[in-house]
Amino acid sequence: MGGTQKIDLYENFKSINSIDAEKYKRYDVKRGLRNADGTGVLAGLTGISNVHGYVMSDGEKRADEGELRLRGYDLYDLLGVDAKDRRFNYEEVSYLLLMGELPTEQQLSDYIATIDAQRELPDGFTASMIMRDTPPDIMNVLARTILLLYAYDENAEDRSVQHEISTAISLISRLPRIMVLTYYAIRARYNNESMIMHRFIPGQSTAETILSMLRPDRQFTPEEARMLDIMLCLHAEHGGGNNSSFTTHVLTSADTDAYSTYAAAIGSLKGRKHGGANHQVLAMQKEIKDNVVNWENDDEVAAYLAKIVNKQAYDKSGLVYGMGHAVYTLSDPRAVICKRFAEKLAIGTEFEAEFRLLEKIERLAPEVILNEKGTRKDMCANVDMYSGFVYSMLGIPEDLFTPLFACARMSGWAAHRFEEIVSGKRIIRPAYKSIYSKKRAYIPVDER
Template structure:
């Protein structure tokens, strides 16, 4: 038997061995995905960090409602509402709020930004030995790897004190954007035979400015571009304790592992195509629609192609319209509303305006098409992924960086949840799994099998 045949023999029963009769889930009232039958989440913990509101439960009935997102009690619309020249960037203020619990004074914010600035340097030789060496094709894996490797450079890596936890979080919030951009160029050098660009960071620049300055070969960017990226970082900074990567952070923290292992695990979760990696699916679906709809302004043509997607005749044959729907939000996703508004401002009068209008049409028609094709009238709104990839594309940010940017922003939220779990969790998270195998199997000696 050839090696390949041997491997196939090992794999051929994979589905059979790992299948569980789906009727058992109802029989034992198992909350698959930690979701109740009506789609509401199973309450697994408490938090003061964020409130993600998308529906009301009244008399045990789930009722759709307008979406709200609040960080430490502050509405996201209010946090991003100041457009004055003196208050151009928000991410550092949002990060401070998430980590420290309150909005900073000017003095506190300046000190926090100064600390972030002082932490951007990487250990000597780190870029050449850890980022440029054996660079894998996915940047998210490098982010996870470098976080784990930074453990080795921390003499107090196993310290669980508040001082060390806060310092580690701030260090990673500061360093991840640099690591991300350096990895992007390392990947292009290895796989595309292109030049390795290694710009120094500019002290005093905001996180958004640092990313654009290091990413652009000529280091040039407009104030509007930096402001838009700053908004995207704020929108991705936190989203409650129930999202997969934050829950991963909580689970790992509850086991009393070190912060580096915890944040690397969260990045592994965020990479998933059903979580942070979903933006790739959205962009790919939108590209297919653009290529197959002759007149983007013709709603009939757009609706017809959406119907093909819903009928599993187009795109990835799943029947899903990516960018529509959310686990919590029903009538509206506030992140999508803000992102859409900024996208409209950036696209107005440019070559991107027609594409933006197409996305608005997809958003408006998708619920109608799904109702007509499937007969389901589930409350559905556009989520942030409907417009986030479009915004990044307008700024010339490559698709390889979409999910890593998400990770750079969410570090502050993950850290806040780790801190809260350390102080208030107190118990290792250990849900129950019901065994469906009844009875004991008799052991059979090797020669009798």
Template sequence: MASEKQIALYENFKAINSIEAAEYEQFDVKRGLRNADGTGVVAGLTNIANVHGYVVSDNEKIADEGLLRYRGYDVYDLLDIEAADRRFNYEEVAYLLLMGELPTQEQLDRFVAALDAERELPNGFTASMIMRDTPPDIMNVLARSVLLLYAYDAHAEERSAHHEIATAISLISRLPRIMVLTYYAKRARYNNESMIMHRFIPGQSTAETILSMLRPDRQFTADEARMLDIMLCLHAEHGGGNNSTFTTRVLTSANTDPYSTYAGAIGSLKGRKHGGANHQVLAMQEEIKRNVKQWDNDDEVAAYLAKIVNKEAFDKTGLVYGMGHAVYTKSDPRSVICKKYAEKLAVGTEYEAEFNLLKSIERLAPEVIVREKGTGKDMCANVDMYSGFVYSMLGIPEDLFTPLFACARMSGWAAHRFEEIVSGKRIIRPAYKSVRKGKRAYVSMSER
């Protein structure tokens, strides 16, 4: 805690750091690298993913159905729920992102074997790096662990393609283990619970490994593992413009090492406006569940949503969390897929009523926002609307929601780092215009 004297130093924090909104308009500075209509400022080119949610015609933004493609493949095709040969897909998706093409069976088998071979952590790493001084947020341990793994890599400063791919495979393999071990280390430190340290089982998929290590009895169904695998696939990549991937590109452009780059991306993803947003979604949904007596009553659900929109309920921001996206307008394909799989697991169980409530929130929120605010824009549910619900059905604790996101996104971050190394060539260095008026005359100490 800061002392009284320290607090006094920062009492004018807001005033000192304020820049008038009018000045951004005056100099046509696009805050957040966002245009006035909400579209992103084009900052680079990529072959890795296409995130589409609108078209621009005659300088007008027109809503369109959401589309997400990995290396040109539609995510709906990659994760087709009806296909007879569906299997665990995350490893295949990771290979596609890193190598640019879908693998043959032989290539996929070799890739899975490479992941298996890297799951072990250095001797003493768990005791000294994960269980020691465990902080309350698992994302910080993931970032710290990635930085410390640098010390165990004799070629950490090498920038060759071989080393970059080997490092990426190592971290894709190890992050899920570090995540689960940290979860139990946190519970042991803060809740006085037992430290469970299951060994990984060679040959299991990433989703199976997570569930096997997480659950005390190590038991899970094929449908549960398949659902978690889908979530990993949906979070694996989302274009170069999202904050953590852009962080990856910025750090890579500075020619820093891969460990520093990925640790920085994890720090970005932790942010409440990025990967950490799922906590707000879940908290809002829990409040609605507590305050709406009849979940199947549209009028009652809409009335409480109106309270949220009018800043009378939840966190008083007026935001309906889980609704809206920077790119998607009519639909978020990740949410569509997540919702479809969630329904298959929820129907006929104690979760069905809650699932129907979430569908009502998704359906009613745009109408309520238009009615209460008088204006509206095309708005769809984003992936966070259903992701927390899915994780809850799988018995995954909230502490792991964002870390799971990080484990999945490692493959996308790595793909963008590779592309930046080969094609970027220049350090990313946008300009900031100084709005300080004129030169200030220096005042000696005795005259201040």
């Protein structure tokens, strides 16, 4: 941004916008909508999913094994972790989130066919909307294209059940295509690489479509497609309290259109404290790999983790990224499932040693934090500990990690929008207390 004028706001930005932390305590402000013990402020009710990570007993928060239930069904049961006859689950999970019940074979077949029929984009959309003035971040393009698709919908302001469901399904279908096309458009514009524009293949699952469009030779194994399908399921929904789902509730409560709502959710997910956190995990893991000579040596790995905890390494924040979660304490079921499938894919390949290193980081991190800080905290690996590793095994570039999250979460966002439309009834408007308790006298400009 240009301009040579001197503006005091640049110099005084921090002082102008600072509020004494003591005031937050005095007025019992729930910063981040969090209670003092770290639990979330109860802001609503939902029948979509339940994220369980601890129990409250006699007013105390106690650690517990993590559970994620979608519409009452345990995630482990939905994914059929050990079932060899199941290849793809994302479409079934998506149906469950939107429709509230598991589909029959015919209902699932019809739903898959409906998704398949919606993948086509409007004529000229790729050239005029995706390849034109393409910004360097895929998430921004996803948000922009959703907003632009509003213009191609003659009934964009329709709030009927039929239109809400059809809009959601069209975006669930189209976002994976838009994501891959955008990836290559960015590579072509900024890296002078070839613009690969594979057509989607009718009849392929969402996971297969992504791999088929992404890979230049269009080839992938059933195991790779199954692994990506699992990743889509793990990211499809995670309660109403996460930032992007809450964003969906907030915008829906204002009675704005579906396209504006989903674009805003993507803007939230892009945040480095939300969906973008996986980049921090991958970067930290890379630093550990580069600086630990013997990955099999516990002492060497623990020593470098100690440097990270003591703010001497990586980003000097003292955080071990990939460990800990706002809700989960003893285990994150998404991480457990992700790890289990990742191990199957890694064993016997060049990735096995790296997988064992991540296992070691997961095991040693709580011990290192206890030894270095003297505090014991219930801490488990979260899904980001292994998700980036899985994507790397699949040859998926890092630029697509968060966009893949967005493609998967479209189903969850849609479910939360539907629930807010039917049950919310009131615009979400929390209170903010002004720190100016007394009126300030106005001073004419020539007297200041």
